[in-house]
Amino acid sequence: MPDLQSKLARAFRPRTVAVIGDKRAMGYLWLRSMSTFTGKLYSVQIDPDEIPGIEELGVPNFPSLAEIPDEIDYAVCSVPRTIAPRIIADCAAKGVGAVALFTSGFAETGEAEGAELQAEIGRIAREAGLPLIGPNCMGLYNPRLGVRQSAEQPTGEAGPVGLISQSGTHAINFGLNGAAQGIRVSTSISIGNAEVLDIPDYLDYLAADPETQVIAIYAEGVKDGRRFFESLRRASKAKPVVVWKGGVTEAGARAIASHTAALATPNAVWNAVVKQAGAITAESMDDLIDVLKALLFCKPGTGRGMGLMAMTGGQSVVITDAFVRAGLEVPLLTAASYEKLASFFNIIGGSYRNPLDMGGTIGFGGQPQHLERLLQILDEDEHVDAIAIELASGFMARRWQADPASLDSLLDLLQAHRERSAKPFVTVLHPGHLEDVASQARARVGERGLAAFASFERAAAALRRAIDYWRQQEGLD
């Protein structure tokens, strides 16, 4: 499509938005989602029964797109599928920047009627040079401008993550779950059946977008594998790209056909393509957010030797298994480190060979200020390339409940370490039975710019892929 990228630049930072076909029976899904829009919002609805309800929301309504006395940068369309072709033609005639078609019931139904309708709206959009997002999608989320995919998504603060999602659910949830963990969105696009615009079009946009530092993708399939590969390779040269593929199993492929009518790609082929393009793989929503945390919150580092710190002997075994299983190493420390540690480390009920079982030294009857010494010793140890620490044991969570200031001073100490040290640093706050305390504490650790994970296994898996990426960037693998 000619000038596509400049058209997307207009539509993805809109000054005007039109919602077409919203209605009471849907709870005014789209008008409520756009209620936070900072620009001018218009409604298009011809049904006289629906118009008073829309006007009550304070949104000016017009019986047709043509009658809106303004240019429309972005439109979202929620009309019955049989009417969709006419509305797409209206959008083309109006010169709308881009239109997202929420309407579903197209190729994903597996029925001829839906497939023909989808081909028809595609033809209309392509002939007119109209960027059509979807159909069967939730469109755009731009938190800075208050354009949303759901009335629950937060607005105001933009983040560094650009998202392309073939699932509307995953797009909405990424905005919500990510924000709850400090991973915020610059621009997110739910792309649905991708009839006209496909992943490479959005990827080219986000690769060039100065607000986007890292790109995340949930993909079910791509139409043109070669084009996807080239676009992914270009984007990966500009910034990290993390790709979560849905429908990796045979039955999963049946599910994606019913969901977005995407064609299956054998999983081995897909993974090879992603790796060769220099992108990073993820396996679930949690995993995607975890990898982004490691990329955004850790200092980059290319070594695989971990310095591990746990609160008890049992957890020191678990943290070690987790990092080694993820493909990282847990080396012995240098003689110099052991000499320093021997001078103050309590080995009755503890140990420091790496992992450090440090509860008795800093926690249970020990001295919290020793934590700073331990971090410094690991930071100076040349066998240690990256550091992981267990923060939330039941013991710690209870202390924070009883004395919230003790969490503040711990966070000060950890933040100072992160700023001083050049090594990747990850923290683990597992939920345990004090799920609320641990998850609140995890959020507060995240607010300090520290990577905080919900389990040893998740921290290890995320850090491993970040290190692989940093190694590749340095030409080490």
Add this chain to the structure above:
Amino acid sequence: MPDLQSKLARAFRPRTVAVIGDKRAMGYLWLRSMSTFTGKLYSVQIDPDEIPGIEELGVPNFPSLAEIPDEIDYAVCSVPRTIAPRIIADCAAKGVGAVALFTSGFAETGEAEGAELQAEIGRIAREAGLPLIGPNCMGLYNPRLGVRQSAEQPTGEAGPVGLISQSGTHAINFGLNGAAQGIRVSTSISIGNAEVLDIPDYLDYLAADPETQVIAIYAEGVKDGRRFFESLRRASKAKPVVVWKGGVTEAGARAIASHTAALATPNAVWNAVVKQAGAITAESMDDLIDVLKALLFCKPGTGRGMGLMAMTGGQSVVITDAFVRAGLEVPLLTAASYEKLASFFNIIGGSYRNPLDMGGTIGFGGQPQHLERLLQILDEDEHVDAIAIELASGFMARRWQADPASLDSLLDLLQAHRERSAKPFVTVLHPGHLEDVASQARARVGERGLAAFASFERAAAALRRAIDYWRQQEGLD
């Protein structure tokens, strides 16, 4: 040890408990843990500065074990390690049922002094026929009798799970995390360095214990592999045994040596032994609890064909990938099922080929009562051996927040299905961004006797191992 099992039967259901050497500086760790004990509790402390504090807790104190005018069924001992041999000799002289030695600083330090002390207490106990638990352990947890490993653990209601844990942290956390998820303990033993009594001794006890329906083990190593195998095989014939092995990596083996001085077993050998014995493997605390949920809350079934139900298209892809990745199958349904489904299922924004993308049919503008029909169709479908359903989407969580009664009626419906159907049935309530609502709802689902998991992946992994176990019980694999 002669009469060991009858000695353990006495000690693990004690009528009298003695706490030896507790003190203010430790926050009366053990006296507080035993404050819920339903029998008679005694303290032994010779330090005159400590005695008033102990008496303030209402516990009668004696300067020596010998002077307690009662038999002692179970003693927990927290004295400096150099004094431990004398106290163990006192326990032997008194004829104590069993003693748990909390004291650490023995073989796990890797130093000669600790190793020699451990050998000495072992010799004393063995010669006297005294069952010694530990050292370096948290001893016994019997919720029904109020004997605890930590003052946080719940008491009163006993459960069906017997636990043997080589880590005190994991023993305590299992009691706490499990209870929060409806997995309660009959008898739990933290076994520490296992100098005298080892896993097979405890396993024989729990295999014969009528209160214990299923056994869970966290093991770091065993001294006598042949004896462990025989004991595990015997126990597995009586009831399901789930084994989580810590220290499965080379560095993890170093960590277990520092933790409980256990010797490493190559992981492949370990897994082969566990499998051959007819036991079930687990890989983490969460995984252990998940497998127990499947075993305890699902009807047993031996088929691998899943009927999958999700709230949106995106999640229908994820649930399918998760179950297939775990080694289960997602077959097409029978023609009869498709005929029934076609009569009412909304395929605009949904699909029913299996997985069922049912949001539009039962949730968003659909009819909740259709859920019962969907469950019944899958229950009657001969291609479907087990059923998994996504319960918590953001949409559902919001509805439950707004209308708590809607959760009750959903739970009634699900419970009725579980009672009617002979097929294993698992539910998934992922945390999303409404972590609190989802985890409260998950607890309520668990209270109804339904297996509730925090992610598709965890549900699939747990159910897979339960099915493998049930198949093996039926001689199918």
